[in-house]
Amino acid sequence: MPLIELKDITKAYTLGESRRVDVLRGVSIDVEKGEFIAIMGPSGSGKSTLLNIIGCLDRPSSGIYLFEGVLVSEKSDEELASIRNGKIGFVFQSFNLIHKFSAMKNVELPLVYAGVRESQRRETAARLLEKVGLSGRAGHKPPELSGGEQQRVAIARALANNPAIILADEPTGNLDSKSGAEVMDIFLSLHRQGATVVMVTHEPRLAEMAGRIIHIRDGEVA
Protein backbone atom coordinates (compact mmCIF):
# COMPACT_ATOMS: atom_id res chain seq x y z
CA MET A 1 0.00 0.00 0.00
CA PRO A 2 1.39 3.39 -1.00
CA LEU A 3 1.69 5.99 1.75
CA ILE A 4 -0.29 8.41 -0.35
CA GLU A 5 -2.67 7.79 -3.23
CA LEU A 6 -4.19 10.64 -5.23
CA LYS A 7 -6.80 9.74 -7.85
CA ASP A 8 -8.21 12.33 -10.23
CA ILE A 9 -7.70 15.18 -7.83
CA THR A 10 -9.10 18.49 -9.09
CA LYS A 11 -9.09 21.92 -7.57
CA ALA A 12 -11.14 24.77 -8.96
CA TYR A 13 -11.69 28.28 -7.72
CA THR A 14 -14.71 30.29 -8.68
CA LEU A 15 -13.89 33.94 -8.99
CA GLY A 16 -16.87 36.23 -8.87
CA GLU A 17 -20.01 35.30 -10.81
CA SER A 18 -19.08 32.67 -13.30
CA ARG A 19 -15.32 32.83 -13.82
CA ARG A 20 -13.81 29.53 -12.84
CA VAL A 21 -10.14 28.73 -12.49
CA ASP A 22 -9.20 25.08 -12.77
CA VAL A 23 -5.93 24.90 -10.88
CA LEU A 24 -5.68 21.12 -10.79
CA ARG A 25 -7.39 19.04 -13.46
CA GLY A 26 -7.27 15.42 -12.47
CA VAL A 27 -3.98 14.67 -10.81
CA SER A 28 -3.23 11.04 -9.91
CA ILE A 29 -0.05 10.30 -7.99
CA ASP A 30 1.15 7.57 -5.63
CA VAL A 31 3.83 8.21 -3.06
CA GLU A 32 5.52 5.15 -1.60
CA LYS A 33 6.99 5.09 1.86
CA GLY A 34 10.64 6.22 1.85
CA GLU A 35 10.48 7.93 -1.52
CA PHE A 36 12.12 11.28 -2.27
CA ILE A 37 10.01 13.01 -4.90
CA ALA A 38 10.70 16.35 -6.57
CA ILE A 39 7.79 18.24 -8.13
CA MET A 40 8.68 20.65 -10.92
CA GLY A 41 6.70 22.86 -13.21
CA PRO A 42 6.20 26.41 -14.39
CA SER A 43 4.97 29.12 -12.06
CA GLY A 44 1.22 28.95 -11.57
CA SER A 45 0.96 25.35 -12.74
CA GLY A 46 -0.54 24.24 -9.42
CA LYS A 47 2.42 22.74 -7.53
CA SER A 48 1.74 24.55 -4.26
CA THR A 49 -1.94 23.79 -4.52
CA LEU A 50 -1.15 20.10 -4.94
CA LEU A 51 1.27 20.09 -2.01
CA ASN A 52 -1.28 21.89 0.20
CA ILE A 53 -3.84 19.23 -0.60
CA ILE A 54 -1.37 16.45 0.19
CA GLY A 55 -0.52 18.30 3.39
CA CYS A 56 -4.21 18.47 4.42
CA LEU A 57 -4.04 22.27 4.51
CA ASP A 58 -6.50 22.39 1.66
CA ARG A 59 -9.23 20.15 0.31
CA PRO A 60 -9.59 19.01 -3.30
CA SER A 61 -12.70 19.96 -5.26
CA SER A 62 -13.07 16.36 -6.35
CA GLY A 63 -11.11 13.14 -6.51
CA ILE A 64 -9.94 10.58 -4.01
CA TYR A 65 -7.14 11.12 -1.53
CA LEU A 66 -6.00 8.18 0.57
CA PHE A 67 -3.45 8.74 3.31
CA GLU A 68 -2.11 5.48 4.68
CA GLY A 69 -5.10 3.86 3.02
CA VAL A 70 -7.61 6.14 4.79
CA LEU A 71 -9.95 8.43 2.88
CA VAL A 72 -9.01 11.98 3.77
CA SER A 73 -11.80 13.78 1.92
CA GLU A 74 -14.32 12.52 4.45
CA LYS A 75 -12.44 13.86 7.44
CA SER A 76 -13.55 16.80 9.55
CA ASP A 77 -11.45 19.94 10.00
CA GLU A 78 -10.43 18.73 13.44
CA GLU A 79 -9.28 15.38 12.08
CA LEU A 80 -7.28 17.11 9.33
CA ALA A 81 -5.63 19.24 12.01
CA SER A 82 -4.66 16.10 13.84
CA ILE A 83 -3.19 14.57 10.66
CA ARG A 84 -1.20 17.76 10.01
CA ASN A 85 0.03 17.64 13.55
CA GLY A 86 1.08 14.02 13.75
CA LYS A 87 1.71 12.77 10.24
CA ILE A 88 2.90 15.70 8.18
CA GLY A 89 5.90 17.97 8.40
CA PHE A 90 5.56 21.08 6.26
CA VAL A 91 8.47 23.26 5.18
CA PHE A 92 7.64 26.52 3.42
CA GLN A 93 9.58 28.77 1.07
CA SER A 94 9.13 31.70 3.45
CA PHE A 95 9.95 29.65 6.58
CA ASN A 96 6.73 30.62 8.39
CA LEU A 97 8.26 30.79 11.83
CA ILE A 98 6.58 32.76 14.62
CA HIS A 99 8.85 35.76 15.14
CA LYS A 100 8.10 36.42 18.78
CA PHE A 101 9.07 32.86 19.73
CA SER A 102 12.59 31.53 20.12
CA ALA A 103 13.83 28.83 17.73
CA MET A 104 13.27 26.35 20.53
CA LYS A 105 9.67 27.42 21.10
CA ASN A 106 8.97 27.34 17.35
CA VAL A 107 10.17 23.74 17.19
CA GLU A 108 8.09 22.92 20.26
CA LEU A 109 4.87 24.22 18.72
CA PRO A 110 3.67 20.99 17.02
CA LEU A 111 4.45 19.17 20.28
CA VAL A 112 2.28 21.65 22.19
CA TYR A 113 -0.69 20.73 20.02
CA ALA A 114 0.18 17.05 20.35
CA GLY A 115 -0.23 17.47 24.11
CA VAL A 116 3.37 16.65 24.98
CA ARG A 117 4.59 17.71 28.43
CA GLU A 118 6.86 20.74 28.58
CA SER A 119 9.98 18.94 29.79
CA GLN A 120 9.54 16.34 27.06
CA ARG A 121 9.02 19.08 24.48
CA ARG A 122 12.23 20.81 25.49
CA GLU A 123 14.17 17.61 25.17
CA THR A 124 12.77 16.76 21.73
CA ALA A 125 13.18 20.31 20.40
CA ALA A 126 16.78 20.47 21.64
CA ARG A 127 17.59 17.15 19.98
CA LEU A 128 16.03 18.28 16.66
CA LEU A 129 17.84 21.61 16.70
CA GLU A 130 21.07 19.71 17.22
CA LYS A 131 20.20 17.46 14.32
CA VAL A 132 19.93 20.48 11.98
CA GLY A 133 23.11 21.95 13.44
CA LEU A 134 21.55 24.78 15.44
CA SER A 135 22.19 23.77 19.07
CA GLY A 136 23.80 27.11 19.71
CA ARG A 137 20.84 29.06 18.36
CA ALA A 138 17.99 27.61 20.45
CA GLY A 139 17.31 30.87 22.27
CA HIS A 140 17.44 33.08 19.17
CA LYS A 141 14.32 34.46 17.62
CA PRO A 142 13.84 34.06 13.85
CA PRO A 143 14.72 37.70 13.00
CA GLU A 144 18.10 37.10 14.67
CA LEU A 145 18.84 34.14 12.38
CA SER A 146 20.01 33.96 8.77
CA GLY A 147 17.63 32.66 6.12
CA GLY A 148 19.38 29.30 6.02
CA GLU A 149 19.24 29.01 9.79
CA GLN A 150 15.56 29.91 9.84
CA GLN A 151 14.83 27.23 7.26
CA ARG A 152 16.71 24.69 9.34
CA VAL A 153 14.61 25.66 12.37
CA ALA A 154 11.55 25.14 10.18
CA ILE A 155 12.82 21.68 9.21
CA ALA A 156 13.39 20.82 12.87
CA ARG A 157 9.80 21.92 13.55
CA ALA A 158 8.55 19.76 10.67
CA LEU A 159 10.26 16.76 12.27
CA ALA A 160 8.89 17.40 15.75
CA ASN A 161 6.16 14.75 15.79
CA ASN A 162 8.18 12.28 13.72
CA PRO A 163 5.86 12.65 10.69
CA ALA A 164 5.11 10.06 8.04
CA ILE A 165 5.96 12.52 5.29
CA ILE A 166 7.85 15.76 4.87
CA LEU A 167 6.40 18.23 2.40
CA ALA A 168 8.62 21.08 1.27
CA ASP A 169 7.40 23.88 -0.99
CA GLU A 170 10.44 25.46 -2.62
CA PRO A 171 12.43 25.22 0.61
CA THR A 172 15.49 26.73 -1.01
CA GLY A 173 13.64 29.39 -2.97
CA ASN A 174 14.55 32.20 -0.59
CA LEU A 175 18.09 31.03 0.12
CA ASP A 176 21.50 31.67 -1.43
CA SER A 177 23.10 28.63 -3.07
CA LYS A 178 25.27 27.77 -0.07
CA SER A 179 22.42 27.74 2.48
CA GLY A 180 20.25 26.07 -0.14
CA ALA A 181 22.78 23.28 -0.44
CA GLU A 182 22.88 22.87 3.34
CA VAL A 183 19.09 22.59 3.48
CA MET A 184 19.15 20.11 0.61
CA ASP A 185 21.76 18.06 2.44
CA ILE A 186 19.44 17.82 5.42
CA PHE A 187 16.61 16.51 3.25
CA LEU A 188 18.91 14.00 1.61
CA SER A 189 20.18 12.76 4.92
CA LEU A 190 16.63 12.49 6.27
CA HIS A 191 15.75 10.51 3.18
CA ARG A 192 18.72 8.20 3.75
CA GLN A 193 17.41 7.61 7.29
CA GLY A 194 14.11 6.46 5.77
CA ALA A 195 12.01 9.62 5.64
CA THR A 196 9.49 10.17 2.86
CA VAL A 197 10.01 13.58 1.25
CA VAL A 198 8.01 15.46 -1.39
CA MET A 199 9.70 18.66 -2.47
CA VAL A 200 8.60 21.34 -4.92
CA THR A 201 11.54 23.03 -6.58
CA HIS A 202 12.41 25.17 -9.56
CA GLU A 203 16.04 24.07 -9.55
CA PRO A 204 16.71 21.08 -11.83
CA ARG A 205 20.06 20.55 -10.09
CA LEU A 206 18.23 19.85 -6.81
CA ALA A 207 15.42 17.92 -8.44
CA GLU A 208 17.93 15.52 -9.94
CA MET A 209 19.04 14.49 -6.46
CA ALA A 210 15.53 13.17 -5.77
CA GLY A 211 14.52 9.60 -6.52
CA ARG A 212 11.71 10.65 -8.83
CA ILE A 213 10.62 13.85 -10.56
CA ILE A 214 6.97 14.67 -11.22
CA HIS A 215 6.34 17.42 -13.75
CA ILE A 216 3.18 19.46 -13.42
CA ARG A 217 1.91 21.58 -16.28
CA ASP A 218 -1.40 23.48 -16.30
CA GLY A 219 -2.74 21.50 -13.39
CA GLU A 220 -1.91 18.11 -14.84
CA VAL A 221 0.89 15.61 -14.45
CA ALA A 222 2.97 16.06 -17.61
Add this chain to the structure above:
Amino acid sequence: MDALEVFNSAKDSLVSNRLRSTLTVLGIIIGVAAVILLVSLGEGARAYIKRQLGDLGSNILIIVPGKTAKEGGMHMGTSTVRKLRMSDAALIEKRARYVEHAVPIIIGTSWIKRGNKSRDTYVVGVTGPYFEVRNLKMAAGRAISDADVAAARRVCVLGRTVKRAIIGPYGPLGDSVTIGNARFRPIGEMAPKGVALGFDIDDVVFIPVTSAVELFDTDWLFNITVKVTSEDKVPIVKREIRKLLMKRHAGKEDFTILSQDEMISVMSRILRIMTAVLSGIAAISLVVGGIGIMNIMLVSVSERTREIGIRKAVGATNRDILVQFLAESVALSLAGGLAGVAVGVAIGLGFSYFTSALPVKIAWWSVGLAFFFSAAVGVFFGVYPAAKAAAFDPIIALRHE
Protein backbone atom coordinates in the same frame (compact mmCIF):
# COMPACT_ATOMS: atom_id res chain seq x y z
CA MET B 1 -3.02 22.30 24.21
CA ASP B 2 -3.20 22.15 27.99
CA ALA B 3 -4.52 24.82 30.33
CA LEU B 4 -1.10 25.90 31.55
CA GLU B 5 0.05 26.44 27.98
CA VAL B 6 -3.10 28.44 27.21
CA PHE B 7 -2.55 30.58 30.29
CA ASN B 8 1.11 31.19 29.56
CA SER B 9 0.46 32.06 25.97
CA ALA B 10 -2.28 34.54 26.94
CA LYS B 11 -0.06 36.09 29.59
CA ASP B 12 2.92 36.43 27.24
CA SER B 13 0.79 38.02 24.59
CA LEU B 14 -0.72 40.57 26.98
CA VAL B 15 2.53 41.37 28.73
CA SER B 16 4.34 41.90 25.45
CA ASN B 17 1.75 44.58 24.63
CA ARG B 18 1.69 46.10 28.09
CA LEU B 19 0.63 49.64 27.18
CA ARG B 20 -2.01 48.49 24.76
CA SER B 21 -3.40 46.00 27.26
CA THR B 22 -3.53 48.63 29.99
CA LEU B 23 -5.34 51.16 27.84
CA THR B 24 -7.76 48.49 26.69
CA VAL B 25 -8.79 47.44 30.18
CA LEU B 26 -9.16 50.99 31.46
CA GLY B 27 -12.89 50.85 30.75
CA ILE B 28 -13.21 47.64 32.75
CA ILE B 29 -11.14 49.08 35.59
CA ILE B 30 -13.31 52.18 35.77
CA GLY B 31 -16.53 50.18 35.46
CA VAL B 32 -15.65 47.68 38.17
CA ALA B 33 -14.30 50.37 40.49
CA ALA B 34 -17.39 52.52 39.96
CA VAL B 35 -19.79 49.66 40.64
CA ILE B 36 -17.97 48.70 43.82
CA LEU B 37 -17.77 52.30 44.99
CA LEU B 38 -21.40 53.11 44.29
CA VAL B 39 -22.70 49.94 45.92
CA SER B 40 -20.44 50.59 48.90
CA LEU B 41 -21.67 54.16 49.14
CA GLY B 42 -25.28 53.00 48.98
CA GLU B 43 -24.71 50.33 51.60
CA GLY B 44 -22.85 52.83 53.74
CA ALA B 45 -25.70 55.30 53.46
CA ARG B 46 -28.21 52.65 54.44
CA ALA B 47 -26.26 51.64 57.50
CA TYR B 48 -25.76 55.30 58.36
CA ILE B 49 -29.44 56.14 58.13
CA LYS B 50 -30.34 53.18 60.30
CA ARG B 51 -27.88 54.31 62.91
CA GLN B 52 -28.91 57.96 62.73
CA LEU B 53 -32.63 57.27 62.97
CA GLY B 54 -31.94 54.79 65.74
CA ASP B 55 -30.08 57.57 67.52
CA LEU B 56 -33.15 59.75 67.27
CA GLY B 57 -35.03 57.69 69.79
CA SER B 58 -36.71 54.30 69.70
CA ASN B 59 -40.31 53.05 69.84
CA ILE B 60 -41.54 56.11 68.06
CA LEU B 61 -44.68 56.58 66.00
CA ILE B 62 -45.12 59.59 63.79
CA ILE B 63 -48.59 60.74 62.78
CA VAL B 64 -48.69 62.96 59.72
CA PRO B 65 -51.72 64.63 58.22
CA GLY B 66 -53.13 63.23 54.97
CA LYS B 67 -53.48 59.66 53.80
CA THR B 68 -50.38 58.62 51.95
CA ALA B 69 -49.67 55.55 49.96
CA LYS B 70 -48.01 53.11 52.28
CA GLU B 71 -44.77 53.10 50.30
CA GLY B 72 -44.23 56.83 50.10
CA GLY B 73 -42.52 58.24 53.13
CA MET B 74 -43.65 61.72 52.22
CA HIS B 75 -46.81 63.48 53.17
CA MET B 76 -48.15 66.44 51.29
CA GLY B 77 -50.92 68.17 53.15
CA THR B 78 -53.55 69.39 50.75
CA SER B 79 -56.43 71.63 51.64
CA THR B 80 -59.00 68.89 51.29
CA VAL B 81 -57.58 66.80 54.13
CA ARG B 82 -58.31 67.68 57.64
CA LYS B 83 -55.24 68.83 59.47
CA LEU B 84 -53.88 67.54 62.73
CA ARG B 85 -54.33 69.93 65.60
CA MET B 86 -52.89 70.42 69.05
CA SER B 87 -56.03 68.92 70.50
CA ASP B 88 -55.37 65.68 68.59
CA ALA B 89 -52.02 65.37 70.30
CA ALA B 90 -53.53 66.12 73.67
CA LEU B 91 -56.21 63.50 73.11
CA ILE B 92 -53.68 60.85 72.20
CA GLU B 93 -51.54 61.55 75.20
CA LYS B 94 -54.56 61.43 77.48
CA ARG B 95 -56.56 58.56 76.04
CA ALA B 96 -54.27 56.11 74.21
CA ARG B 97 -52.76 53.35 76.32
CA TYR B 98 -49.00 52.70 76.42
CA VAL B 99 -48.24 56.21 75.19
CA GLU B 100 -45.48 57.88 77.14
CA HIS B 101 -45.66 61.17 75.31
CA ALA B 102 -47.43 62.60 72.28
CA VAL B 103 -45.54 65.65 71.09
CA PRO B 104 -47.24 68.06 68.71
CA ILE B 105 -44.77 69.52 66.26
CA ILE B 106 -45.01 72.62 64.11
CA ILE B 107 -42.22 73.36 61.66
CA GLY B 108 -41.63 76.53 59.71
CA THR B 109 -38.73 78.40 58.28
CA SER B 110 -37.82 81.85 59.46
CA TRP B 111 -34.97 84.29 59.79
CA ILE B 112 -33.26 84.35 63.13
CA LYS B 113 -31.25 87.47 63.91
CA ARG B 114 -29.01 88.88 66.55
CA GLY B 115 -27.31 92.19 66.02
CA ASN B 116 -26.21 92.27 62.44
CA LYS B 117 -25.97 88.50 62.07
CA SER B 118 -28.82 86.42 60.78
CA ARG B 119 -29.65 83.01 59.37
CA ASP B 120 -32.58 81.46 57.56
CA THR B 121 -33.30 78.28 59.46
CA TYR B 122 -35.89 75.72 60.51
CA VAL B 123 -37.97 76.71 63.49
CA VAL B 124 -39.44 73.72 65.27
CA GLY B 125 -42.22 74.09 67.80
CA VAL B 126 -42.15 71.27 70.37
CA THR B 127 -43.22 70.43 73.89
CA GLY B 128 -40.94 69.59 76.79
CA PRO B 129 -40.79 65.78 76.38
CA TYR B 130 -39.58 66.09 72.79
CA PHE B 131 -35.93 66.27 73.82
CA GLU B 132 -36.20 63.09 75.83
CA VAL B 133 -38.22 61.32 73.11
CA ARG B 134 -35.73 62.25 70.42
CA ASN B 135 -32.71 61.60 72.53
CA LEU B 136 -31.46 65.17 72.20
CA LYS B 137 -28.82 66.41 74.63
CA MET B 138 -28.07 69.93 75.74
CA ALA B 139 -24.60 71.43 75.40
CA ALA B 140 -25.48 74.44 77.54
CA GLY B 141 -28.47 75.93 79.29
CA ARG B 142 -31.73 74.05 79.53
CA ALA B 143 -34.32 72.54 77.24
CA ILE B 144 -37.86 73.76 76.69
CA SER B 145 -40.06 72.93 79.66
CA ASP B 146 -43.74 72.22 80.11
CA ALA B 147 -44.06 75.56 81.81
CA ASP B 148 -42.60 77.30 78.74
CA VAL B 149 -45.21 75.55 76.63
CA ALA B 150 -48.07 76.26 78.99
CA ALA B 151 -47.26 79.95 79.09
CA ALA B 152 -46.27 80.19 75.41
CA ARG B 153 -43.01 81.74 76.49
CA ARG B 154 -40.79 83.32 73.89
CA VAL B 155 -37.80 81.15 74.60
CA CYS B 156 -35.67 79.18 72.20
CA VAL B 157 -33.04 76.45 72.10
CA LEU B 158 -30.43 76.85 69.39
CA GLY B 159 -28.88 74.15 67.23
CA ARG B 160 -25.13 74.44 66.99
CA THR B 161 -25.05 75.65 63.41
CA VAL B 162 -27.49 78.45 64.18
CA LYS B 163 -25.63 79.38 67.32
CA ARG B 164 -22.35 79.62 65.45
CA ALA B 165 -23.94 81.68 62.72
CA ILE B 166 -25.54 84.37 64.86
CA ILE B 167 -23.50 84.28 68.08
CA GLY B 168 -20.25 82.56 67.27
CA PRO B 169 -18.87 79.34 68.68
CA TYR B 170 -17.78 80.66 72.07
CA GLY B 171 -20.03 83.62 72.78
CA PRO B 172 -22.63 83.49 75.59
CA LEU B 173 -26.23 82.91 74.56
CA GLY B 174 -27.20 86.42 75.64
CA ASP B 175 -30.76 87.38 76.36
CA SER B 176 -32.40 88.12 73.06
CA VAL B 177 -32.65 87.02 69.43
CA THR B 178 -35.24 87.92 66.84
CA ILE B 179 -37.21 85.15 65.14
CA GLY B 180 -39.51 86.49 62.46
CA ASN B 181 -40.87 89.61 64.10
CA ALA B 182 -40.75 88.42 67.67
CA ARG B 183 -38.06 88.56 70.28
CA PHE B 184 -37.07 85.28 71.88
CA ARG B 185 -34.78 84.53 74.79
CA PRO B 186 -32.19 81.85 74.07
CA ILE B 187 -32.22 79.43 76.99
CA GLY B 188 -30.07 76.59 75.74
CA GLU B 189 -27.79 75.16 73.10
CA MET B 190 -28.10 71.66 71.65
CA ALA B 191 -25.29 69.18 71.69
CA PRO B 192 -24.19 68.74 68.08
CA LYS B 193 -25.81 65.92 66.09
CA GLY B 194 -23.88 66.39 62.89
CA VAL B 195 -24.64 66.22 59.22
CA ALA B 196 -26.78 63.37 57.97
CA LEU B 197 -26.57 62.84 54.20
CA GLY B 198 -26.21 66.50 53.42
CA PHE B 199 -28.90 67.54 55.86
CA ASP B 200 -27.57 69.58 58.76
CA ILE B 201 -29.51 68.42 61.82
CA ASP B 202 -27.98 71.22 63.86
CA ASP B 203 -29.38 73.92 61.59
CA VAL B 204 -32.50 74.31 63.68
CA VAL B 205 -34.13 76.36 66.46
CA PHE B 206 -36.57 74.86 68.96
CA ILE B 207 -39.34 76.95 70.52
CA PRO B 208 -42.40 76.01 72.58
CA VAL B 209 -45.08 74.70 70.24
CA THR B 210 -47.51 77.25 71.62
CA SER B 211 -45.16 80.04 70.62
CA ALA B 212 -44.89 78.46 67.17
CA VAL B 213 -48.66 78.65 66.89
CA GLU B 214 -48.42 82.40 67.40
CA LEU B 215 -45.29 82.86 65.31
CA PHE B 216 -46.61 81.07 62.26
CA ASP B 217 -50.23 81.89 62.99
CA THR B 218 -51.37 78.31 62.56
CA ASP B 219 -52.33 75.38 64.74
CA TRP B 220 -51.87 72.82 61.98
CA LEU B 221 -49.26 70.38 63.03
CA PHE B 222 -46.38 69.13 60.93
CA ASN B 223 -46.68 65.86 62.79
CA ILE B 224 -47.35 64.31 66.15
CA THR B 225 -44.41 62.37 67.48
CA VAL B 226 -45.50 59.61 69.85
CA LYS B 227 -43.25 57.73 72.22
CA VAL B 228 -44.54 54.26 73.00
CA THR B 229 -43.67 52.64 76.31
CA SER B 230 -42.07 49.56 74.75
CA GLU B 231 -41.43 48.03 71.38
CA ASP B 232 -44.01 45.26 71.63
CA LYS B 233 -46.75 47.80 72.27
CA VAL B 234 -46.12 49.69 69.04
CA PRO B 235 -48.76 47.84 66.97
CA ILE B 236 -51.39 48.17 69.70
CA VAL B 237 -50.73 51.87 70.07
CA LYS B 238 -50.91 52.29 66.35
CA ARG B 239 -54.34 50.67 66.24
CA GLU B 240 -55.60 52.62 69.15
CA ILE B 241 -54.46 55.97 67.84
CA ARG B 242 -56.07 55.19 64.53
CA LYS B 243 -59.39 54.46 66.21
CA LEU B 244 -59.20 57.59 68.35
CA LEU B 245 -58.34 59.91 65.52
CA MET B 246 -60.87 58.47 63.11
CA LYS B 247 -63.61 59.00 65.62
CA ARG B 248 -62.54 62.58 66.01
CA HIS B 249 -62.17 63.10 62.28
CA ALA B 250 -65.72 62.06 61.45
CA GLY B 251 -64.79 58.53 60.53
CA LYS B 252 -62.27 59.57 57.88
CA GLU B 253 -58.73 58.24 57.92
CA ASP B 254 -57.10 61.49 56.82
CA PHE B 255 -53.78 60.87 58.55
CA THR B 256 -50.96 58.38 58.34
CA ILE B 257 -49.21 56.66 61.19
CA LEU B 258 -45.65 55.66 60.49
CA SER B 259 -43.40 53.78 62.81
CA GLN B 260 -39.69 54.52 62.97
CA ASP B 261 -39.01 51.02 61.60
CA GLU B 262 -41.27 51.63 58.63
CA MET B 263 -39.51 54.89 57.89
CA ILE B 264 -36.15 53.20 58.09
CA SER B 265 -37.27 50.44 55.77
CA VAL B 266 -38.80 52.92 53.32
CA MET B 267 -35.63 54.98 53.16
CA SER B 268 -33.55 51.87 53.02
CA ARG B 269 -35.58 50.65 50.08
CA ILE B 270 -35.29 53.96 48.25
CA LEU B 271 -31.55 53.94 48.77
CA ARG B 272 -31.31 50.37 47.58
CA ILE B 273 -33.14 51.24 44.37
CA MET B 274 -30.96 54.30 43.86
CA THR B 275 -27.86 52.21 44.40
CA ALA B 276 -29.04 49.62 41.91
CA VAL B 277 -29.83 52.26 39.30
CA LEU B 278 -26.53 54.07 39.77
CA SER B 279 -24.43 50.94 39.71
CA GLY B 280 -26.38 49.80 36.67
CA ILE B 281 -25.31 52.99 34.96
CA ALA B 282 -21.75 52.40 36.11
CA ALA B 283 -21.95 48.90 34.70
CA ILE B 284 -22.43 50.45 31.27
CA SER B 285 -18.77 51.32 31.52
CA LEU B 286 -18.13 47.58 31.72
CA VAL B 287 -19.91 47.14 28.43
CA VAL B 288 -17.93 50.00 26.91
CA GLY B 289 -14.80 48.32 28.24
CA GLY B 290 -15.95 45.07 26.68
CA ILE B 291 -16.31 46.76 23.32
CA GLY B 292 -12.78 48.08 23.77
CA ILE B 293 -11.58 44.54 24.39
CA MET B 294 -13.42 43.26 21.37
CA ASN B 295 -11.86 45.98 19.27
CA ILE B 296 -8.34 45.26 20.39
CA MET B 297 -8.86 41.52 20.00
CA LEU B 298 -10.01 42.07 16.42
CA VAL B 299 -6.88 44.11 15.80
CA SER B 300 -4.79 41.42 17.41
CA VAL B 301 -6.42 38.66 15.35
CA SER B 302 -5.77 40.49 12.11
CA GLU B 303 -2.19 41.33 13.10
CA ARG B 304 -1.57 37.71 13.93
CA THR B 305 -3.27 36.17 10.93
CA ARG B 306 -0.05 34.59 9.82
CA GLU B 307 0.66 33.23 13.28
CA ILE B 308 -2.79 31.64 13.22
CA GLY B 309 -2.00 30.09 9.82
CA ILE B 310 1.28 28.71 11.14
CA ARG B 311 -0.35 27.29 14.25
CA LYS B 312 -2.99 25.60 12.12
CA ALA B 313 -0.37 24.26 9.71
CA VAL B 314 1.45 22.51 12.56
CA GLY B 315 -1.76 21.03 13.92
CA ALA B 316 -3.79 23.55 15.91
CA THR B 317 -7.49 22.77 15.68
CA ASN B 318 -10.09 25.50 15.30
CA ARG B 319 -10.90 24.92 18.94
CA ASP B 320 -7.27 25.44 19.98
CA ILE B 321 -7.24 28.81 18.24
CA LEU B 322 -10.62 29.77 19.69
CA VAL B 323 -9.51 28.91 23.20
CA GLN B 324 -6.23 30.75 22.76
CA PHE B 325 -7.84 34.05 21.78
CA LEU B 326 -10.72 33.67 24.20
CA ALA B 327 -8.18 33.13 26.97
CA GLU B 328 -6.52 36.39 25.98
CA SER B 329 -9.70 38.43 26.12
CA VAL B 330 -10.75 36.84 29.40
CA ALA B 331 -7.28 37.42 30.83
CA LEU B 332 -7.55 41.05 29.74
CA SER B 333 -10.92 41.60 31.35
CA LEU B 334 -10.00 39.65 34.48
CA ALA B 335 -6.85 41.72 34.86
CA GLY B 336 -9.03 44.81 34.43
CA GLY B 337 -11.51 43.39 36.93
CA LEU B 338 -8.77 42.76 39.48
CA ALA B 339 -7.33 46.22 39.01
CA GLY B 340 -10.84 47.67 39.22
CA VAL B 341 -11.50 45.83 42.48
CA ALA B 342 -8.20 47.13 43.86
CA VAL B 343 -8.98 50.70 42.79
CA GLY B 344 -12.60 50.58 43.98
CA VAL B 345 -11.78 49.07 47.36
CA ALA B 346 -8.81 51.40 47.84
CA ILE B 347 -10.89 54.51 47.11
CA GLY B 348 -13.74 53.19 49.26
CA LEU B 349 -11.47 52.49 52.20
CA GLY B 350 -9.76 55.82 51.63
CA PHE B 351 -13.11 57.59 51.81
CA SER B 352 -14.17 55.93 55.02
CA TYR B 353 -10.72 56.57 56.50
CA PHE B 354 -10.32 60.23 55.60
CA THR B 355 -13.84 61.59 55.68
CA SER B 356 -17.06 60.91 57.50
CA ALA B 357 -19.14 63.04 55.14
CA LEU B 358 -19.59 60.11 52.75
CA PRO B 359 -20.45 56.95 54.61
CA VAL B 360 -18.76 54.09 52.76
CA LYS B 361 -19.18 50.45 53.66
CA ILE B 362 -17.38 48.07 51.33
CA ALA B 363 -19.95 45.57 50.14
CA TRP B 364 -17.88 42.47 49.50
CA TRP B 365 -20.63 40.82 47.52
CA SER B 366 -20.36 43.68 45.03
CA VAL B 367 -16.66 42.95 44.71
CA GLY B 368 -17.43 39.37 43.78
CA LEU B 369 -20.21 40.42 41.47
CA ALA B 370 -18.13 43.03 39.64
CA PHE B 371 -15.30 40.57 39.26
CA PHE B 372 -17.62 37.91 37.91
CA PHE B 373 -19.13 40.39 35.47
CA SER B 374 -15.76 41.47 34.17
CA ALA B 375 -14.95 37.84 33.41
CA ALA B 376 -18.30 37.50 31.67
CA VAL B 377 -17.54 40.62 29.64
CA GLY B 378 -14.25 39.05 28.54
CA VAL B 379 -16.02 35.92 27.35
CA PHE B 380 -18.91 37.76 25.75
CA PHE B 381 -16.84 40.28 23.82
CA GLY B 382 -14.02 37.85 23.16
CA VAL B 383 -16.09 35.19 21.47
CA TYR B 384 -16.55 36.99 18.18
CA PRO B 385 -12.86 37.82 17.55
CA ALA B 386 -11.81 34.36 18.74
CA ALA B 387 -14.37 32.65 16.51
CA LYS B 388 -13.15 34.78 13.63
CA ALA B 389 -9.57 33.68 14.26
CA ALA B 390 -10.60 30.04 14.56
CA ALA B 391 -12.43 30.16 11.24
CA PHE B 392 -9.42 31.36 9.21
CA ASP B 393 -8.55 29.23 6.22
CA PRO B 394 -4.97 28.09 6.96
CA ILE B 395 -3.74 28.66 3.40
CA ILE B 396 -5.07 32.20 3.17
CA ALA B 397 -3.76 32.92 6.66
CA LEU B 398 -0.31 31.63 5.72
CA ARG B 399 -0.19 33.87 2.67
CA HIS B 400 -1.05 36.91 4.78
CA GLU B 401 1.79 39.41 5.10
